Amino acid sequence: MPEARGATLEVDNVTLAFGGLKVLRGVSFAAQAGSVTALIGPNGAGKTSMFNCISGFYRPSAGTVRLDGQDISRVKASSRAALGMARSFQNIALFRGMTVLDNIKLGRHAHLRTNLLQGLLHLGPAAREEEALRAEIERKIIDFLEIDHIRNKPVAMLSYGLQKRVELARALAMQPRILLLDEPVAGMNREETEDMARFILDVKDEWGVTILMVEHDMGLVMDISDHVAVLNFGAKIAEGRPEEVQNDPHVAEAYLGSGDPAALMRRLHAEESAA
Amino acid sequence: MSDDLLFFTEVTLAGLGSGALLALTALSFVLIYKATRVINLAVGETLMLGGYLFLAFAAGMGLPVWAALPLAIAGGGVLGAIVERGLIRPMLGKSPISVFMVTVGLGSVLVGLVEMLWGTDPRTLPGFIANTPVFIGEAYVSRKIVVAFIAAALVIGVFLALFRFWRGGVALRATASDQAAAYSCGINVPGVFSIAWIIGCATAAGTGVLLGAIGGISPSMGIFGLSALVVVIVGGLDSILGALIGGLGLGLIQAWTGSYLGGEYQSVVTFGLLIVTLVIRPYGLFGTHEIERL
Amino acid sequence: MIIGTAKETYRADEALLTTRPQQVWMAVLLAGLAVLPFTFNAYWTYLACLVLINVIAATGLNVLTGFTGLVSLGHAAFMAIGAYTVAWLERDIGTPLLLNLLAGGLLAAGIGVIVGLPSLRVKGLYLAIATIAASFILHFVFVEWTAVTGGSAGISLQPGTVFGVALVDYTQLYWLIMPICVLMVTGAANLFRNRIGRAFIAIRDRDISAEVLGIPILRYKLMSFALASFYAGVAGGLWAYFFRVVTPESFPLLTSIFLLAAVIVGGMGTILGGVIGALFMTLVPELLRFGVELLGPVIPNAGLILSPVRTIVFGALIVGFLVFEPQGLTEIVQRIRRFFRLWPFRT
Ligand SMILES: Nc1ncnc2c1ncn2[C@@H]1O[C@H](COP(=O)(O)OP(=O)(O)OP(=O)(O)O)[C@@H](O)[C@H]1O
Ligand SMILES: [Mg+2]
Numbered sequence: 020m021p022e023a024r025g026a027t028l029e030v031d032n033v034t035l036a037f038g039g040l041k042v043l044r045g046v047s048f049a050a051q052a053g054s055v056t057a058l059i060g061p062n063g064a065g066k067t068s069m070f071n072c073i074s075g076f077y078r079p080s081a082g083t084v085r086l087d088g089q090d091i092s093r094v095k096a097s098s099r100a101a102l103g104m105a106r107s108f109q110n111i112a113l114f115r116g117m118t119v120l121d122n123i124k125l126g127r128h129a130h131l132r133t134n135l136l137q138g139l140l141h142l143g144p145a146a147r148e149e150e151a152l153r154a155e156i157e158r159k160i161i162d163f164l165e166i167d168h169i170r171n172k173p174v175a176m177l178s179y180g181l182q183k184r185v186e187l188a189r190a191l192a193m194q195p196r197i198l199l200l201d202e203p204v205a206g207m208n209r210e211e212t213e214d215m216a217r218f219i220l221d222v223k224d225e226w227g228v229t230i231l232m233v234e235h236d237m238g239l240v241m242d243i244s245d246h247v248a249v250l251n252f253g254a255k256i257a258e259g260r261p262e263e264v265q266n267d268p269h270v271a272e273a274y275l276g277s278g279d280p281a282a283l284m285r286r287l288h289a290e291e292s293a294a
Numbered sequence: 295m296s297d298d299l300l301f302f303t304e305v306t307l308a309g310l311g312s313g314a315l316l317a318l319t320a321l322s323f324v325l326i327y328k329a330t331r332v333i334n335l336a337v338g339e340t341l342m343l344g345g346y347l348f349l350a351f352a353a354g355m356g357l358p359v360w361a362a363l364p365l366a367i368a369g370g371g372v373l374g375a376i377v378e379r380g381l382i383r384p385m386l387g388k389s390p391i392s393v394f395m396v397t398v399g400l401g402s403v404l405v406g407l408v409e410m411l412w413g414t415d416p417r418t419l420p421g422f423i424a425n426t427p428v429f430i431g432e433a434y435v436s437r438k439i440v441v442a443f444i445a446a447a448l449v450i451g452v453f454l455a456l457f458r459f460w461r462g463g464v465a466l467r468a469t470a471s472d473q474a475a476a477y478s479c480g481i482n483v484p485g486v487f488s489i490a491w492i493i494g495c496a497t498a499a500g501t502g503v504l505l506g507a508i509g510g511i512s513p514s515m516g517i518f519g520l521s522a523l524v525v526v527i528v529g530g531l532d533s534i535l536g537a538l539i540g541g542l543g544l545g546l547i548q549a550w551t552g553s554y555l556g557g558e559y560q561s562v563v564t565f566g567l568l569i570v571t572l573v574i575r576p577y578g579l580f581g582t583h584e585i586e587r588l
Numbered sequence: 589m590i591i592g593t594a595k596e597t598y599r600a601d602e603a604l605l606t607t608r609p610q611q612v613w614m615a616v617l618l619a620g621l622a623v624l625p626f627t628f629n630a631y632w633t634y635l636a637c638l639v640l641i642n643v644i645a646a647t648g649l650n651v652l653t654g655f656t657g658l659v660s661l662g663h664a665a666f667m668a669i670g671a672y673t674v675a676w677l678e679r680d681i682g683t684p685l686l687l688n689l690l691a692g693g694l695l696a697a698g699i700g701v702i703v704g705l706p707s708l709r710v711k712g713l714y715l716a717i718a719t720i721a722a723s724f725i726l727h728f729v730f731v732e733w734t735a736v737t738g739g740s741a742g743i744s745l746q747p748g749t750v751f752g753v754a755l756v757d758y759t760q761l762y763w764l765i766m767p768i769c770v771l772m773v774t775g776a777a778n779l780f781r782n783r784i785g786r787a788f789i790a791i792r793d794r795d796i797s798a799e800v801l802g803i804p805i806l807r808y809k810l811m812s813f814a815l816a817s818f819y820a821g822v823a824g825g826l827w828a829y830f831f832r833v834v835t836p837e838s839f840p841l842l843t844s845i846f847l848l849a850a851v852i853v854g855g856m857g858t859i860l861g862g863v864i865g866a867l868f869m870t871l872v873p874e875l876l877r878f879g880v881e882l883l884g885p886v887i888p889n890a891g892l893i894l895s896p897v898r899t900i901v902f903g904a905l906i907v908g909f910l911v912f913e914p915q916g917l918t919e920i921v922q923r924i925r926r927f928f929r930l931w932p933f934r935t
Contacts, residue, residue, distance in 0.1 A: 074800050100802025112797035114790055116857070124783075125790055129802030131783045135811060138785065141778035146602075149782050153598040193802065333713055384911055390713055391659050395852060396910050398845060402903025410896035520720070527717055562728040565721035569706065572718050576710045 025053040025229035026087045026103055026196035033072055033082035035065075035253075042068045045082065046255045048248040050197065052087075055223055055230045057240045057261075060250035061274055066233040067109055069250070070199050073231075074106050075099050086197070100129040103196030107186040107203060109233070115175040119166065119185050122174055123156055126192030160188050164218060180211035187218060191226070198222065200232040204239055212236065216243055241265065249273065303433040305553045306546060311439030311508075313545020314446035318501045319522035320529065320537035321453060322494040327531045328470040329490030331390065332382060336397040337498050338519020339404040344370050344499025345419065345506035345515065346408050352420045359422040363503060370499020371492040378491035383484070401516060409513045416512035423507055442504040449497065450538065457534065462489055470532065521548070524564050528571045530581025540579070604777055621766055625759040633758040637830055639870045640762075640769040641823050646850040646866040647776050647859065648819025653848065654856035655785065656812040657792030658707055659716040662723030664843035666696040666817040668730060670824030671834040675743035676736055678828075685748045685755075685829070689768070692825035693818040699726075700817025707809045723844060730836040742835030745828060755829060765826050772819060777859045788812055792857075849906045855916030864917045872905065873898045 028050040035043040042065045050056040058066050071077040073084055075096030083092045086102055094102065105126070113122050131152070137145040161167050164184055169177060174185055183203060190198055203219065204212040216239055222228050234240050240247060240261065247264040249257040251273040257264050264270055319337060326334045334340075347369040351362035377400060385393045423438045457463040468476040469486045477483050502511070505518060525544050529536025544564065551563045577583045605611045625633045649663045670692030677688040703722040707715050730737045737743065747754045748764075755761050779785040787808045790798040799805050828834050846869060854865020876898055884890045909916060 076796070076800055095804070096799045097802050097804040100800070106800060108797060112794055114793040116793055117786075117789060121786060121789075125786050125803075126801060128783050128787055128790075133782045133784060135784055135815065138779050138782050139775035141604075141781050145782050149602055150598055153602060157598070189801070381907060381911055388910075388914070391716065392852075392910050392914065394713055394716070395848065396907050399849070399903040399906030399910070402845075403900050403907065404903075406896040406898070406900030406903060409899065410893055414895075523717065524721075527714065558728070558731065561724050565724045568721045569718055569725075572710050572714055572721075573706050576714055 024196065025223075025227050027052045028073070028197050028229065028231060029083075029085040029088075030069070030073065031083045031085065033069070033079045033084065035068055035072055035077060035079045042253050043072065043079065044252075044254045046250065046253070047082075048255060048258055050229050050231045051246065052229050053223065053227050054245040055219065055232070055243050056246045056248065057244040058231065058233045058248050058250065059235070059237075059240060059264075064250040064273075065253040066250055067201055068253075070106060070201055070233065073199060074104060097129070100193055103194065104199070105190040105193035105195035105197070106199035107183070107190050107201060109201040109205070111179075111182050111186055113174045113182055113186060113189070116173065118171050118173055119177070119188075120153075120156070120161075120170045122185055123160060123188045123192045124152060126189035127152055127156075127194070130194055156192060160191050163221070164188050164191075180207045183207065183211075183215070184218075187215075187222075191222065195228055197229040197231065200230065200234075202233055202235065204234065204236050212239060219243060300432055301553075303431070304435065305549050307430060307433055307435045308439055309546040309549025310542060311435070311443045311545070312549065313542035314443045314450075315501055315505055315518075315541075316522050316525050316545050317538050317541025318446045318449060318504075319498060319519065320525040320541045321450060321534065322498040322501070323522060323526045324532065324534055324537045325453075325466075325490050325497070326494040327526070329466055330378075330382060330487050332393045332397065333390070333523070333526075333531065334397045334494065335394060335519065335523065336377075336401040336404060336516075337494075337522060338516030339401040340370055340373060340495050340498040341502035341505065341518060342408060342511065342513065342516045343373065343404055344502030345511035346412055346417075347499065348503045348506065349412070349417055349419055349511065352422075359420075363422075363500070366503050367496045367500045370502075371496035373499075374491040374493070374495025375488060377495070378488050382491065383487065401519075405513050405516065412513075414513055416510050418510045419503070419506045421507075436508070438508045442508060445504060446501075449500070454534070462486070466490060521564060524568045526578070527568055528578055530578030532582055533578065533580035536578055536580035602781060604774075604781065618770070621770070624766075625762050630758050633762050635871070635874060637758055637762050637765050639867050640765045641826050641830065642847070642850065642866040642870050643863050644769050644772050644826070645820050645823035646847050646854070647773050647862040648816040648823070649847050650851045650854075650856065650859070650862035651776055651779070651788065651819070652812050652816035654851055654858070654861065655780070655792060656788040656809065658704075658809060658812060659712070659848070660719040660813075660816065661716045661841070661844050661848060662703065662719035662721075662726075663816070663820050663847045664839035664841070665723035665726040666700055666820035667824030667827060667843065668726065668834070668836075668839040669696040669699055669817075670821030671828040671838065672730065672737055672743070672824075673821070674825040674828040675745050675834045678745050678748065679743055685750050685764075688748075689822050689825040692828075693821035696821025696824070697814040697818040700813040700820075701810050703817075704810045704813030707813070708806050720841065720844075723841065727836055737836070740836060742833055742838070745832045745834075747832065748829040761830055764829070768822065768826065772822065773859065773863060776819075776862075780859070784808075784811070789857075846902075849902070853905055853909045853916055855918030858918050860921075861916050861918045864921070868917060869902075869905070872901060876901060 030049070031047050032045045033043055033047070034045050046069060058069060060066055068077065072079045075094060079092070083090050085091065086104065091099060091102065114125065117125070131148055133145040133148055161170055164187065166181070166184060166188060169181060174182060177185065187200070187203065200219070204215050207215065219230060219232070220243055223230055232244070244261055247259065247261050248255055249264060249270050256269045256273055257267045259267070319341060322337050323334060326332055344366050348362050348366040351357045351365045352359060357365070381396055381400065382393065385396060423441045426437055428435050428437050428440045457467065465476070465481045465486050466489070468479065468481055469483055473483060505515065521544065522541070525540040526537055528544070529540030544567070547563060547567065548560050551559045571578065600606070605614055624636055628636070645663065645667055649660060653659050673692035673695045674688045677683050677691060683691070703719060706718045710718055731740055747756045749755065750764060753760065755764055780789070787798070787803045790801065790803055791805055791808055824839070831838070850865035850869040851862055852865070853869055854863065855861025877894060880890045880894045880897065887893070913919060
């Protein structure tokens with residue numbers, strides 16, 4: 020159902036500091052509509068901070084974030100959802116007291132219209148809206164992500180991998196045009212990682228959503244991304260197609276402290292087979 | 295000295311006296327909060343219990359003051375130990391609000407017990423401080439207030455020294471700044487919890503005796519704890535300095551409003567101050583700000 | 589289990605009462621409420637009214653504290669606002685009763701929004717303490733604004749009238765209070781079937797990430813404050829018609845603690861919890877009175893110890909539930925239910 024076309028995201032010269040600590044130093048990159056862009060870099064490079072700037076949780080001290088050419092730097096975090104921006108979190112941020120279904124429904128919040136009075140009465144419009152939402156979630160999201168067996172379980176009971184999947188489901192319920200995924204496969208086993216990779220590609224192809232992801236799993240990054248940007252100590256050090264970045268000596272140096280791309284690949288493979 | 299100025303000085307001195315008691319009570323809050331991250335709203339009721347214990351030992355059993363006072367303080371300490379072991383430790387890891395409400399419930403239990411044993415009528419403590427006033431320059435101050443001020447100042451001084459130099463004080467500071475790290479340094483963290491509650495409640499009980507000596511005791515005197523709560527919120531829950539400055543400050547402000555605007559304004563001014571502080575500096579004037587991350 | 593097919597409608601699944609036993613119990617409850625004043629004497633009807641008023645206030649507080657995670661220890665002040673509004677309108681204006689109740693609720697909601705404003709910056713305990721402070725400031729207003737509130741003496745009311753019927757005895761009052769209570773509790777329950785209630789829970793569970801999910805946190809916090817205060821205001825208005833005198837001491841800090849205790853004891857964050865909690869906490873003092881009366885012949889001056897015993901039990905219930913049964917009475921009810929479902933076969 021490619022009804023919503025993907026949005027283009029442009030980050031321009033974004034700078035962020037906490038006290039004296041410069042977390043982002045004039046970073047610029049773009050995520051093209053309908054593509055998968057990966058943001059990589061060593062621990063503490065500023066990737067999550069960049070996501071927080073994009074989703075409006077942090078206010079950058081300089082620079083702009085543009086969605087389809089429109090400057091959204093001043094838009095409140097809560098209003099960015101209505102513009103079609105959705106994200107998942109590095110440390111899963113599900114609502115543990117709620118069921119999977121309620122978590123997913125929550126994602127739609129910004130697109131629903133029920134007001135307080137209608138909510139108290141729950142007649143007519145409010146009830147219809149809820150029913151339509153439920154039906155759509157069942158049809159488009161629960162089936163798609165293969166989570167129908169857990170829909171009424173409280174999320175606190177689920178495995179880590181399933182929780183990540185529910186987070187993706189909730190993000191999809193936000194009717195995103197761009198999806199920010201912060202380490203979508205961290206802590207997952209091989210099989211779960213492959214499932215997630217498939218879902219991400221399906222979301223891109225079938226829903227036409229632009230995807231920007233932070234990921235440490237280089238295998239996944241190389242496999243599914245169209246474009247890669249590399250951060251190190253808050254600055255962008257490389258950008259390009261996956262294979263370009265892979266062979267960039269700066270990138271290898273950032274990861275290893277040496278300029279040998281082959282060493283990087285060896286280490287990455289070693290990590291992967293250890294996992 | 296003109297009459298106006300004299301009056302102002304007298305009011306100010308009285309304010310400093312009650313401010314010292316507020317500071318002492320606030321210290322009890324801070325001590326317990328620093329170690330266990332619990333706001334003990336039963337401090338006010340512990341204070342009241344201290345007053346009644348003193349009454350029981352001094353008037354009921356006819357013990358001399360020098361015996362009754364330590365016994366009352368020890369009674370507070372025992373209460374602290376029981377509460378910490380029996381109620382607070384099982385609540386470890388629960389939401390701060392739940393633990394806070396436990397102390398609210400505890401306060402109610404203490405009020406009920408005191409009412410059951412001693413009735414609801416206010417009582418006066420057997421006088422152990424002479425009634426002759428003290429003159430500081432021309433200004434008149436009640437001797438009780440002077441004694442309370444000096445006692446409070448002494449106790450606070452001892453606390454500050456202990457906190458700095460005594461091993462237990464260092465352990466307490468370590469626990470306050472990082473519980474896990476304190477554990478791994480071999481500090482007996484549960485022990486620190488107990489000690490903090492014992493000392494905190496003992497302090498409150500002692501303050502209750504001083505307060506009772508000045509104004510008598512009644513089951514509802516725990517309300518004083520609310521003023522001390524305002525002090526710690528304004529000063530910063532984890533700041534000893536904040537408790538001292540906040541206590542003296544609030545004592546002064548209450549005395550001034552009481553004398554110049556009228557007693558009915560005291561609570562508005564006190565709580566207005568609280569709200570203003572919360573809105574401007576949610577973590578108090580000297581408290582540490584905790585940041586949240588995604 | 590429902591299989592997710594496109595044609596399926598989910599109306600049954602999204603209903604308020606999803607299982608047959610739930611529906612049966614609800615029917616029994618409503619029938620009970622309908623026949624109560626015919627089967628019990630005036631004293632029990634009086635108690636029922638009191639319970640229902642407390643149920644309204646506690647349900648409001650439950651929305652704020654149990655569902656939105658904003659602890660208020662000043663809830664009684666909003667009851668006071670409702671009560672004063674009603675009393676003032678009755679005394680000086682003479683508007684119809686139902687309108688007065690609505691006005692009381694709305695004014696309380698308005699003030700609630702103002703009191704809720706610090707929640708933009710302060711959380712948890714700090715917010716609870718700010719609400720205590722606000723309630724003391726309101727108390728000051730009640731005492732000092734003599735022209736409207738009658739100062740320390742307060743305001744006395746004539747019996748209210750609805751549709752030409754004067755509400756004089758408890759049965760008549762019951763027929764005013766009970767339907768309003770049922771309506772308001774149903775409303776609160778409805779809220780958690782749609783986006784409003786979900787947003788409240790999201791704010792409770794994870795304040796900061798809710799914002800990124802498109803929930804304007806401040807607006808919903810204030811909405812929750814307004815709603816809770818509205819409930820308290822209406823409860824206070826009913827209280828005014830019930831006791832027919834409102835003074836600054838009618839709603840002390842203890843009432844705020846009582847309401848929060850009701851929510852805790854009943855079970856935070858379930859509508860049933862607020863209801864059972866208010867019922868239980870209102871009835872316990874009465875049960876204690878019976879107990880003390882029974883002991884009268886055995887213990888000398890038993891009458892004197894009633895009040896302290898109530899105070900002790902009140903505190904002990906708060907402590908006991910928080911330490912040993914933090915999910916409250918609802919959890920105990922669930923356990924009993926599970927036990928009986930399996931009962932003859934397994935235990
Ligand atoms: N709210 C904050 N206050 C102070 N420093 C912060 C804050 N948020 C992030 N930082 C600092 O910014 C730097 C970048 O952190 P960030 O979380 O963006 O890294 P990251 O690239 O996502 O790392 P990882 O791969 O480990 O997730 C770190 O040094 C971190 O300590
Ligand atoms: Mg990160």
